[in-house]
């Protein structure tokens with residue numbers, strides 16, 4: 186059986202298939218669902234998960250490699266306030282089991298433009314931040330997600346604050362970080378700017394970009 190083609194714009198098609206769920210605070214997808222209950226919507230002839238579209242609709246592009254997770258544990262839910270970013274499912278599950286702190290992360294903060302003092306970060310957020318750094322997410326991006334300024338993130342990553350939570354300074358996976366340096370370098374950032382962005386010594390940035398450290402990160406020309 187062929188489904189009739191729906192030519193309406195994506196956001197219109199999307200919201201026409203969203204409904205309020207009785208007895209819950211969720212907005213649920215009432216269109217096509219995956220076997221595990223996630224909403225599916227077609228985009229550019231491909232299929233995307235409805236909750237991922239909902240996150241992008243509210244907050245902008247999903248950072249590369251990130252998952253969009255449900256804090257309400259309701260797969261068809263597309264309510265932006267119920268969604269948050271995670272690095273991978275195992276990590277997220279693990280953190281959820283370890284404590285409720287994980288739930289306190291609210292990416293919408295930054296988008297509401299609220300000024301959030303560094304002291305409002307929770308231990309769970311700081312631990313999560315460390316995971317994001319390991320996954321190669323830049324400090325500028327973290328500052329945006331958590332709605333705190335760059336200096337706060339940089340101090341945490343350098344082990345100058347919250348060191349009781351993140352015991353050692355947060356070590357990036359060297360190769361991922363080195364690749365990121367090359368990416369930033371290609372966008373025209375100076376060695377100094379890259380060192381600030383990644384919270385690394387200028388001399389370390391210089392060694393990487395000279396091919397003396399992590400030469401395998403060097404882009405093929």
Ligand SMILES: [Zn+2]
Pocket residue numbers: 210211212257258259262263264267
């Ligand atoms: Zn929900």
